[in-house]
Amino acid sequence: MNRVVVTLVGKDHTGIIAAVCNYFADNDINILEIKQTTAQDYINMMMIVDVEKCTKQFSDIAIGLDIVGKKVGCIIKAQHEEIFNMMHRI
Numbered sequence: 675m676n677r678v679v680v681t682l683v684g685k686d687h688t689g690i691i692a693a694v695c696n697y698f699a700d701n702d703i704n705i706l707e708i709k710q711t712t713a714q715d716y717i718n719m720m721m722i723v724d725v726e727k728c729t730k731q732f733s734d735i736a737i738g739l740d741i742v743g744k745k746v747g748c749i750i751k752a753q754h755e756e757i758f759n760m761m762h763r764i
Contacts, residue, residue: 676726677706677754680739684748686717694721694750697742701735702727717748 682694691710698705704724711718725735736752743750 675724678723678725678732678735678752679754680721680723680750680752682717682719682721682743682748682750684717684743684746685715686712687747690717690746690748691719693742693746694719694739697738698723701730701738703735 684690695705704727705721706724707722709720725732728735730738732754739750739752
């Protein structure tokens with residue numbers, strides 16, 4: 675399994691999760707876990723996804739998610755799980 679942590683932050687509105695999930699489905703990326711919180715008009719979401727079957731390079735996935743984010747007015751970032759874990763280790 676090749677796991678990636680995807681984070682999304684932005685102003686909440688209809689269609690954000692649909693746009694991200696469609697991108698994942700179109701690129702054979704499996705969602706393993708989603709955590710989402712909303713506070714007033716803002717959304718914060720973290721997803722762990724498996725990119726094992728995706729034929730794109732990681733950099734292309736990250737660029738694709740950035741484009742989706744711009745379309746829906748959010749910031750979407752992707753990091754390899756190992757790097758994410760190292761950055762958040764105490």
